[in-house]
Amino acid sequence: MNTLLEIADLHVAYGKAEVVHGTSLTVGEGEFVTLLGRNGAGKSTILHAISGLIPKQSGAVRFAGQDITGATPRDIVRAGLVQVLEGHRVFHPLTVEDNLLIGTYAKSKRGDRSKLPAIYDLFPEMAERRHQPASRLSGGQQQILAVAQGIIAEPKLLILDEPSGGLAPLVIDRILDVARALSRDGVAILLVEQLVEKALAHADRCYLMATGRIVHEGLAKELAGSDILHSAYLGSGAV
Ligand SMILES: Nc1ncnc2c1ncn2[C@@H]1O[C@H](COP(=O)(O)OP(=O)(O)O)[C@@H](O)[C@H]1O
Ligand SMILES: [Mg+2]
Incomplete structure (x- = not known):
């Protein structure tokens, strides 16, 4: 497998x-990687x-063969690295459809409507609500919209x-199943998730963090249920 993202000594x-x-x-x-760790670990x-949303003190980030360490968020998105932020952030006054079109701006200055049908197939509840402002959606629907906005890019x-x-x-479950399907189609996934068992059930590989450091790296199926995981979440905090 070719390396897509490589972070070195960040x-x-x-x-x-x-x-x-x-x-x-x-x-x-196309790899599905999960980054786990308690609240406040630094994920x-x-x-x-x-x-590129906050500065790096040192270290290097390479993506798709380019050094993106000092690149702007816009250029990073254009290179194909898209992040769905924590807390289902969407543009509340805009309609569902306009939120989705914003996702296409990475590749097309005017928005690309041709990408909408595939997203509506994947998330029919977004098609039903396409003309509603995002503010009218439930929290779960807003999160689906936020993920859909990432996928449409x-x-x-x-x-x-x-x-x-x-x-x-x-x-x-739906979001993680969609992520799994994307990764089968060649889209790499980097997932941070507090629902550790669900994350490990979907991912290929995992990293476990504690207070700003990676303390374990391995296959997701090997970490599930292991002592390392148990002590990282429930132990003294040493791990
Ligand atoms: N904007 C900020 N200013 C100062 N400290 C912050 C800020 N955001 C996060 N932190 C601190 O950085 C540490 C890592 O936070 P964060 O990366 O949000 O952890 P995680 O995502 O793993 O829960 C925590 O101690 C947190 O309090
Ligand atoms: Mg966090």
Whole structure:
């Protein structure tokens, strides 16, 4: 498998407080990788740094053969790395359809309506609500819209930050099944998720983080149910 994303020795700080202390990880083309760890471990910080949303102190990020360490968020999206942020963020005053069209701006300046039918096939509830403002959707529907907005951009790598956040289990299962199907079609997935068992059931490979460091890396099916996982989430915090 060819490497799509490669992060080498990434350090990230907020002001003087470093919260990511030299992280390295890779995601292969079409690979489904999950990044796990307790709240506050630094997962979202890594994702934001990869997407260019916050500065990196040091380290390097390569994506699809390019060095994107200092690239702008817009150029990173254009290169095919798309992140769905935590907390189902969509544009509330805009309709469902306009939110989806925004997702196509990465590849087409005026928005590309030809991409809509495939997304509506995947998420029929979005087709039914296409003319409603996003503010009228439930939390679960907004999260589906946020994920759909990421998918319609046709990324090489789709990053999902806690898609389950406060939603019903059925919504999460659907989102993870869609992510799994995308990865079978060659789209790489990097998933951060608190529903650890679900994440491990869908992913190929996993990284486990604690306080700014990767403490374990391996096959998802091997980590599921292991002592390492147990101590990372329930133990003293040493792991
Ligand atoms: N904007 C911020 N300013 C200062 N500290 C932050 C900010 N965002 C996150 N942090 C801190 O950085 C650490 C990692 O946070 P985060 O990356 O959000 O963790 P996770 O996503 O794993 O829950 C935490 O200690 C958190 O309090
Ligand atoms: Mg987070």
